[in-house]
Amino acid sequence: MTFALFVQSAIVGVSLGSIYILMALGLTLMFGMMHIINFAHGAVYMLGAFVIYYIFFQGGAPYFAAFVASMILLGVFGYLVERSIYRPIKGGIEPTLVALLALTTFLQAAGYPVFGQLDKHVPPVFPGTRNILGVGISVERLMIIPVAAALVIALYLFINKTRLGAAMRAIEQDKEAAALQGVNVHVVNGLAFAIGFALAAASGALMAPIFKLDPMMGEQPLLKAFIIIILGGLGSVPGAILGGLMLGLIDSIVATALGAEPAFLLSFVFIIMLLLFRPTGLFGYAS
Amino acid sequence: MRSQRSVIWAAFVTVAGLVALGPGNAPAQEVIKFGVSTPLSGPAAPWGIPHKNATELIFDEVNAQGGLDVGGKKYKLEVVAYDHKYVIAEGVATVNRLIAKDGVKYISILGGAVVKANEEAVNEGRVLNLPLAYADGLVSPKNPLTFHSFPSPPETTTFWKWIKQNHPSLKRVATISPNDDTGWWSIKVETTFIQKLGYETVAKEFFERTMTDFNPVLLRILAQKPDVISVLASPAGSVGLIIKQARELGFKGRFIHIGQVDTSVVANIAGKANVEGMWVHGFVQAPLPEKIKSWQTRYTKKYGEWNATSIDFTNPAFAFVAAVKKAQSVDPKKVADALSVVEFDNLWGKAHFGGKDYYGIGNQIIYPMPFSEVKDGVATLVTQLLPPHN
Numbered sequence A: 001m002t003f004a005l006f007v008q009s010a011i012v013g014v015s016l017g018s019i020y021i022l023m024a025l026g027l028t029l030m031f032g033m034m035h036i037i038n039f040a041h042g043a044v045y046m047l048g049a050f051v052i053y054y055i056f057f058q059g060g061a062p063y064f065a066a067f068v069a070s071m072i073l074l075g076v077f078g079y080l081v082e083r084s085i086y087r088p089i090k091g092g093i094e095p096t097l098v099a100l101l102a103l104t105t106f107l108q109a110a111g112y113p114v115f116g117q118l119d120k121h122v123p124p125v126f127p128g129t130r131n132i133l134g135v136g137i138s139v140e141r142l143m144i145i146p147v148a149a150a151l152v153i154a155l156y157l158f159i160n161k162t163r164l165g166a167a168m169r170a171i172e173q174d175k176e177a178a179a180l181q182g183v184n185v186h187v188v189n190g191l192a193f194a195i196g197f198a199l200a201a202a203s204g205a206l207m208a209p210i211f212k213l214d215p216m217m218g219e220q221p222l223l224k225a226f227i228i229i230i231l232g233g234l235g236s237v238p239g240a241i242l243g244g245l246m247l248g249l250i251d252s253i254v255a256t257a258l259g260a261e262p263a264f265l266l267s268f269v270f271i272i273m274l275l276l277f278r279p280t281g282l283f284g285y286a287s
Numbered sequence B: 001m002r003s004q005r006s007v008i009w010a011a012f013v014t015v016a017g018l019v020a021l022g023p024g025n026a027p028a029q030e031v032i033k034f035g036v037s038t039p040l041s042g043p044a045a046p047w048g049i050p051h052k053n054a055t056e057l058i059f060d061e062v063n064a065q066g067g068l069d070v071g072g073k074k075y076k077l078e079v080v081a082y083d084h085k086y087v088i089a090e091g092v093a094t095v096n097r098l099i100a101k102d103g104v105k106y107i108s109i110l111g112g113a114v115v116k117a118n119e120e121a122v123n124e125g126r127v128l129n130l131p132l133a134y135a136d137g138l139v140s141p142k143n144p145l146t147f148h149s150f151p152s153p154p155e156t157t158t159f160w161k162w163i164k165q166n167h168p169s170l171k172r173v174a175t176i177s178p179n180d181d182t183g184w185w186s187i188k189v190e191t192t193f194i195q196k197l198g199y200e201t202v203a204k205e206f207f208e209r210t211m212t213d214f215n216p217v218l219l220r221i222l223a224q225k226p227d228v229i230s231v232l233a234s235p236a237g238s239v240g241l242i243i244k245q246a247r248e249l250g251f252k253g254r255f256i257h258i259g260q261v262d263t264s265v266v267a268n269i270a271g272k273a274n275v276e277g278m279w280v281h282g283f284v285q286a287p288l289p290e291k292i293k294s295w296q297t298r299y300t301k302k303y304g305e306w307n308a309t310s311i312d313f314t315n316p317a318f319a320f321v322a323a324v325k326k327a328q329s330v331d332p333k334k335v336a337d338a339l340s341v342v343e344f345d346n347l348w349g350k351a352h353f354g355g356k357d358y359y360g361i362g363n364q365i366i367y368p369m370p371f372s373e374v375k376d377g378v379a380t381l382v383t384q385l386l387p388p389h390n
Helices: A004-034 A041-058 A064-084 A091-115 A137-161 A161-174 A174-178 A183-206 A217-234 A238-260 A260-277 B002-021 B045-063 B088-101 B111-116 B118-126 B158-166 B182-196 B217-223 B238-248 B261-271 B290-303 B312-328 B332-341
Strands: A128-131 A136-139 B030-038 B069-070 B073-083 B107-108 B173-180 B200-207 B228-230 B254-259 B277-282 B342-347 B347-354 B364-365 B369-375 B378-385
Touching: A004 A041, A004 A136, A004 A137, A004 A183, A004 A217, A004 A238, A004 B217, A041 A064, A041 A091, A041 A183, A041 A217, A041 B228, A064 A091, A064 A183, A064 B378, A128 A137, A136 A137, A136 A161, A136 B238, A137 A161, A137 A183, A137 A238, A161 A174, A174 A183, A174 B173, A183 B378, A217 A238, A217 A260, A238 A260, A238 B217, A238 B364, A260 B088, A260 B217, B030 B045, B030 B088, B030 B312, B045 B073, B045 B238, B045 B290, B045 B312, B069 B312, B073 B088, B088 B118, B107 B118, B107 B200, B107 B312, B111 B182, B158 B182, B158 B277, B158 B369, B158 B378, B173 B182, B182 B200, B200 B217, B217 B238, B238 B254, B238 B261, B261 B369, B312 B347
Parallel strands: B030 B073, B030 B107, B173 B200, B173 B228, B228 B254, B254 B277
Antiparallel strands: A128 A136, B069 B073, B277 B369, B342 B347, B347 B364, B369 B378
16 A cells, blocks of 8 residues: 555545544434433434435425424424433333334334335535545535534534533433432433434435435444444543544545455454453543 | 016026126136245345336236136236345345245246345245346256346356457456455456456455445555446446545546446436446447337336336246246246247347356356447447357
8 A cells, every 4th residue: 555545545534534423423422411322323314314305406495404404303303202202211221222223113114115215316515526635535525524523513512511511411420410400301301312313314414415315324324323432432522523533544544455344344353452451432431 | 477487587597697707707817926026125126126017017918918828728927026125134034925925936036145045945945036136156057947037247248348349448447346145256257257358357346235435445446547447236326326436536437337237327326427438238228129119118108217127127027928838837847948948039139048058057048138338328229249158
């Protein structure tokens, strides 16, 4: 592998990592708050992409309006899921996992009759490519970096600088104590679901013009997002950022040097090695 | 009183006669169930949907003419189709269901990995199989009831000879294919053939069918500066993404798919301009011979939207109908014997099963195979060639 090719693959890796970060954000937020692994994350990502397909491509609305609509619609859906699934089963971790898995299966299965059997596509929103150090990167992919950064900053500010964010952190530390201090746990949990789902929708909405759309499109991103949050530390936003970038770089540099299969295997070997020395991940902590 | 009785009797006899002669009491027509296990959803659905539709349409047309005449008895043809999503486990489940529950004796399975997973069930069940699939060892003396109904790489690699003659400047070939039985075998056959022709295989990559981001793999391929990228055995959705991302990374050369792919689906994903110049076997949009135009009209009338993949996917149904007529039997073994010798018309001309010299058994369909180039967004027929083995 030449140095030039290494640099090119690193650039592709950063672009890939930005996609991964975006996928992992909502997942890590919900785990941090409620210790829930949201199996529906991939299905919500898929729905977010289809909202873009119908509102932007079919409906002719401006892309950013469709993007915001996707986040709002799926955010509301997340709140309703909290009300109708998480709250009635009183937040039990295992029942919630199974319920979210069932929701995923339902959404994927319903996707074919509702969206059709053939892959869908969304035309480019930011056409063209930019040449960076000899490698052509599509503008669409480059746009992910500032959008992912903006969403990370917004999430950071919301969690650390607002009363609702403080309530979320309080619940994360001690749900009962937070409730005794007057925090409405149900409302804040509902909000966490809404934000988690909205972030998954944002990922799907951004990916829609880059990839193709089908009801199963969320499976691979969900797997990557799981790897990232384990790598970065469950519930840690900085961990998701570093984990996403590391995985993007491993995927790209190893796949460029050795091929796609070794890259897939090596990403798991890397995680196992890391967890052997640091079982809580890069930024995680033992509860 | 007596005349009243006579009238009642006459009415009774008339009604009884009408009931007896009416359609409800006509001798029930026998039904031949033909199983189709194919991907009706997911990335491979652009293959599976026309597979099912083409089979149904041909059978509908046979049924409209009174059904299939076998030994003086009329049989109605019925398709029993299940979606396997190109997932092996689903493929096994659907074939088991077709054989055990639906009792089919004739089947057409699409997808190399799925057909291979069902090899034993098909052989043990003595089911006649007319698959559309690429897999090593599928056409083999150990599968005497399997008649492969679509040209596979040992047949379609012959198009590389045409490329060699018509585009001699192309020398460096890279391949990217699914990481499964279908992909491995297809690429093995293709690279062996093209290396004998003098091409240099500069990269050989495999991908998981769920992969959507091909950038790292393509970066690796493009570093070898190929003139042509072969996407053999890849489904339309993946091909669209590969082409789109390769063009973004700066690839200016040609793409080729000597398997079969719907270039209009590919263009939807990759962008029309990016697909220009692509070569493809088994997908033609223009110019269409009269026979295919008629098929297009009938297909569009029944299904609304035209699908050119359906042209070559009519083969299992055409072959089956011709063989049952020839055998004058519904016994799968006798139908198989007839398939070995029958010559029949498909939409491209005369077809038969052969290839014994290559496979050790003459169970591979042979006909003048179409080859297209995408020009102004349209898959345009450039040549029709027979396989190297007959």
